[in-house]
Amino acid sequence: MDVLRVDDLLTGEERMVRDTVRAFAAERVAPHVAGWFEDGTFPVRELAPELGALGLLGMHLGGYGCAGTSAVAYGVACRELEAADSGLRSFVSVQGSLAMTAVHRYGSEEQKREWLPRMAAGEAIGCFGLTEPDRGSDPGDMRTRARRDGADWVLDGTKMWITNGSVADVAVVWARTDEGVRGFLVPRGTAGFTARDVHRKLSLRASVTSELVLDGVRLPDAALLPGVRGLKGPLGCLSEARFGIVWGAVGAGRSCYEAAVGYAKTREQFGRPIGAFQLTQEKLAWMEVALGQAGLVALRVGRLKDAGEATPQQVSFGKLANVRAALDVAREARTVLGANGITLEYPVIRHMNNLESVLTYEGTQEVHLLTLGKAVTGLDAFR
Numbered sequence: 383m384d385v386l387r388v389d390d391l392l393t394g395e396e397r398m399v400r401d402t403v404r405a406f407a408a409e410r411v412a413p414h415v416a417g418w419f420e421d422g423t424f425p426v427r428e429l430a431p432e433l434g435a436l437g438l439l440g441m442h443l444g445g446y447g448c449a450g451t452s453a454v455a456y457g458v459a460c461r462e463l464e465a466a467d468s469g470l471r472s473f474v475s476v477q478g479s480l481a482m483t484a485v486h487r488y489g490s491e492e493q494k495r496e497w498l499p500r501m502a503a504g505e506a507i508g509c510f511g512l513t514e515p516d517r518g519s520d521p522g523d524m525r526t527r528a529r530r531d532g533a534d535w536v537l538d539g540t541k542m543w544i545t546n547g548s549v550a551d552v553a554v555v556w557a558r559t560d561e562g563v564r565g566f567l568v569p570r571g572t573a574g575f576t577a578r579d580v581h582r583k584l585s586l587r588a589s590v591t592s593e594l595v596l597d598g599v600r601l602p603d604a605a606l607l608p609g610v611r612g613l614k615g616p617l618g619c620l621s622e623a624r625f626g627i628v629w630g631a632v633g634a635g636r637s638c639y640e641a642a643v644g645y646a647k648t649r650e651q652f653g654r655p656i657g658a659f660q661l662t663q664e665k666l667a668w669m670e671v672a673l674g675q676a677g678l679v680a681l682r683v684g685r686l687k688d689a690g691e692a693t694p695q696q697v698s699f700g701k702l703a704n705v706r707a708a709l710d711v712a713r714e715a716r717t718v719l720g721a722n723g724i725t726l727e728y729p730v731i732r733h734m735n736n737l738e739s740v741l742t743y744e745g746t747q748e749v750h751l752l753t754l755g756k757a758v759t760g761l762d763a764f765r
Contacts, residue, residue, distance in 0.1 A: 383639070383640065383643060383670065384674070384677075385670055385674060386674040386677070386678070388674065388677040388678060388681060391681060392454070392458065392681075393454075395451075395452075395455060396452070396454055396455050396458050399451065399455045399458050399459055400458045400459075400461075400462060402436060403436070403438065403458070403459045403462035403463060404462045404465070406432070406436060407462055407463060407465065407466035407470070408466075410429070410432065411429075411466040411467065411470055412466055415466060415467045415469075415470070415588055415732075416726040416727075416729075416732065418467075418469075418587070418588040419467070419469075419587045419588045419726065419732050420587070420726055421587075422581070422583065422587045422588075423588070424469055424473070424588045424589050424590055426473065426507060426546065426549045426590060427507075427549070429470075429473075429504075430473075430477075430504030430505075430507060431503065431504040431505065432504070433473075433474060433504055434502060434503040434504030434505070435503075435504070437449035437451075437502075438459055438463075438474055438478075439474065439477050439478050439482070439501060439502050439503070439504055440477070440478040440482035440483070440486070440498065440501060440502050441455070441456050441459065441478060442455075442456040442478070442479075442622075443478070443482060443483065443486045443498075443502075445498075446486070446494055446495070446498035446499050446502065447498060447499035447502035447503060448482070448486075448498065448502045449502075452684075452688050453625065453684050453687035453688045453692075454681065454684035454685065454687075454688060456478075456625075456626065456629075457625065457626065457628065457629035457680055457681075457684045458629065459474075460474070460475065460626040460627075460629040460630040460633070461629040461630055461632050461633035461636075461680070462633055463630065463633065464629075464630030464631065464632075464633035464634045465633030465634065465636055465637045466633075466637075467588050467732070467733075467736065468586060468589070468630065468634055468733070468736035468737065468739070468740055469586050469587070469588035469589030469736065470588070471626065471627075471630040471633070472545050472586065472589050473545065473546060473589065473590075474626075475623045475626045475627070475630075476508070476509060476510055476545040476546050476623070477501060477507065477508055477546065479619065479622035479623040479625070479626055480508075480509075480510035480554070480619050480620070480622070480623050481501065481508025481509060481510050481546075481550075481552070481554050482497075482498060482501050482502070482508060483618075483619045483622050484510065484554045484565055484607065484615070484616075484619050485497050485498055485501075485508075485554070485567070485607070486498060487609060487610070487615075487618065487619075488565060488607040488608070488609035488610040488615055489567075489607050489608075489609065490604070490607075490608050490609075492604070493567060493604075493607070497552060497567070500551075506551040506552065507546055507549050507550045507551050507552075508546065508550055508551070508552050508553070508554065509544050509545060509546040509547045509550035509552075509553045509554070509592070509594075510544070510545075510553075510554050510616075510619065511526075511541035511544055511547075511553050511554060511555040511556060511568075511594050512524075512541065512556050512616045512620075513541060513542055513543050513544070514526065514539070514540060514541055514542055515540055515542040515593075518543075518746075519745070519746055519748070519749050521556070521563075521613060521616060521617075522563075522613055524539070524556065524557070524558055524563070525539055525540075525558075526538070526539025526540070526541065526555070526556070526557040526558065526596065527539060527557055527558050527559070528557035528558070528559045528564060528566060529559070529560075530559075530560075531600070533602070533603055534600050534601060534602055534603065535566065535600070535601045535602075535603065535605065535606065536598055536599065536600050536601075537555065537557055537566060537568070537596045537598075537599040537601065538596055538597060538598060538599070539557060539596050540593065540594065540595050540596070541555065541593070541594040541596075542580075542593050542594075543580070543591060543593075543743070544577075544591065544592045544593070544594050545589060545590065545591060545592075546590055546592075547577045547579075547590065547591070547592025547593070547594050548577040548578065548579050548590055548592040549590050550570060550577070551569065551570050552567055552568065552569050552570065553567075553568045553570075553575070553577075553594060554566075554567060554568075554607075555567075555568050555594070555596065556615070556616045561611060562611045562612045563611065563612055563613050563615065563616070564606060564607065564610075564611055564615075565606070565607035565610065565615055565616070566601055566605050566606055566607065567601075567605045567607065568596070568599060568601065568605065572599055572600075572601070573598075573599070573600065574596060574597045574598045574599040574600070575594070575595070575596055575597075575599045576594075576595045576597075577592045577593065577594050577595075578592060578593045578595070579591065579592050579593075580592060580593060584735055585735040585736055585738050585739040586735075586736055586739045587735075617694075620744055620745065621694050621697050623744050624697045624698070624700075624701045624744045624745060625683065625684075625687060625692075625697050625700070627701050627704070627705065627740060627744055628679070628680045628683055628684075628697065628700035628701055628704050629680045629684070629704075630740075631676065631701075631704040631705045631707070631708040631737070631740060632673060632676045632677050632680055632704060632708065634708050634712070634733045634736065634737055634740075635669075635672070635673050635676065635704075635707060635708030635709075635711040635712065635733075636673055637729050637733055638669075638708075638711050638712040638715035638716075638729065638730045638733050638734070639666075639669045639670070639673055639711055639715060641715060641719065641728050641729055641730050642665070642666060642669065642714075642715035642718040642719060642730070643657070643666060645718060645719050645722070645728070646662050646666060646718055649720075656718070662718060665714050665717065665718055666718070668714065669711045669714060669715065672707040672708075672710060672711055673707070673708075673711060675703075675707065676703065676704040676707045676708065679699070679700050679703055679704060680700060680704060683696050683697060683699070683700045694753070695753060695754060695757040698745065698749075698750040698753040698754060699750075699754060701744065701745065701750055702747060702750035702751065702754065705737060705740050705741050705747075706741070706747070708733075708737055708740075709734070709737045709738070709741060712730060712733050712734035712737055713734060715730045716730050716731060716734060752764060
């Protein structure tokens, strides 16, 4: 159903990654994910070592047990993971593009050796504490503080909507200090550090989402990420995660589209398959166009990234365009399936609900619109 044959533009290694991840998702995730979504569970500890064994955790990073693949190969993996469920791709993104990337880019040699090999293997889980309950799109106004107390640091504050939070062995926490925003590694079990899961979600249910509370958390100076200060640290990691979404959204949309095509060929009304009616074919054709365009955008941004030329504005372009396209495809696919489209017997409503969260996290639609607006005009509308 890939009319443009976008995957013909992939290298042999990239197609191998595609086939490997697609097979894993089909065998280990697809048969169970509707149940996980319904129950609000995700078997992190069971799946993490398997994902690590496939080299998918921090796969775009080099050294310390990481696979060191191309950006496009990582994107293809994200696409196939999110075709199964956005929660699965979110876990891999937070582990590799946020937590591991923060340690890899900004950590000391000791921190890298302590955490990265175990995280790459799925033996240790990480999370990324930036967003706060009342401070989402404006991280520069964060309330979490870290102050010096002798040779130690003391952290106080709250982080919200943190993927992997309650299951993480280490949290990368960003806090304001007298010298600007700094990052800290907070191990599980540190006194004063607690994580509580967010319940009653109707989106990303097959994903662990938590609130982190830091109440007088005392850390040694060795917990500080020495390689960066200021918002460029967390924002650099976010750009990595957004790149995964550029690809992942294509996978979620594709899953909905495939379900709609299959249903349209077999569901009969008025004596023939509904796929034989012009209005249904129009819906399917627009889905094909949207996903073809999104696939080309993802590949273009990936090739630029591999060439060292991708900009944050280009990643924003991809995140904005592709999530919007995937959400439109999901909603249209739901109409093709009719009432069956709202059940978990098909993947459409699950993806549609998940994509409502993907539209918001790693930068809301509005933030990416203003990022592109600034790129076009040279004028900053944020402040």
